[in-house]
């Protein structure tokens with residue numbers, strides 16, 4: 776019961792807080808139109824895995840993500856999810872084929888600490904906005920140290936074998952993998968490897984921001 780009650784309580788709290796822009800503090804939205812317009816969507820160069828992000832992890836986007844992740848403002852999921860949904864919608868309009876949206880999962884222990892899974896909420900929003908089915912095909916099988924505490928080479932070792940899913944659960948699927956922030960890409964690459972292990976035919980990744 777506790778596990779169910781906490782995210783609901785967080786959602787209620789978020790609904791009661793009037794939104795203010797994370798970038799400029801203007802009232803009315805979690806990320807105002809001007810701050811949104813200043814973002815520059817980009818491709819993250821990562822061998823073997825196409826990755827698109829809504830912008831760099833700086834300025835308003837950094838502030839918004841920080842508020843979303845660390846200050847328990849899950850109301851931002853819609854705002855940030857829409858940024859990523861736009862990227863996916865653009866690719867779909869250009870003829871990219873995607874069958875399912877799959878979130879990069881947090882470890883259950885971290886979900887309990889935070890009260891919600893920020894990437895799952897983003898993926899839900901992206902699926903809703905693009906009309907793509909959501910499938911939580913992957914799970915964390917190891918509790919790893921937060922990547923933010925590690926250097927580049929440690930990050931690669933840290934996430935090795937971190938994800939798993941049922942064999943065949945993504946058979947033949949073209950997957951849009953969703954994460955919040957991409958840094959070295961080690962986590963995304965490992966999650967993509969697990970998706971292929973579940974039978975995925977192709978994997979592209981989408982994230983809110985790139986932390987260079």
Ligand SMILES: [Zn+2]
Nearest residue numbers: 796799807810
């Ligand atoms: Zn603003």
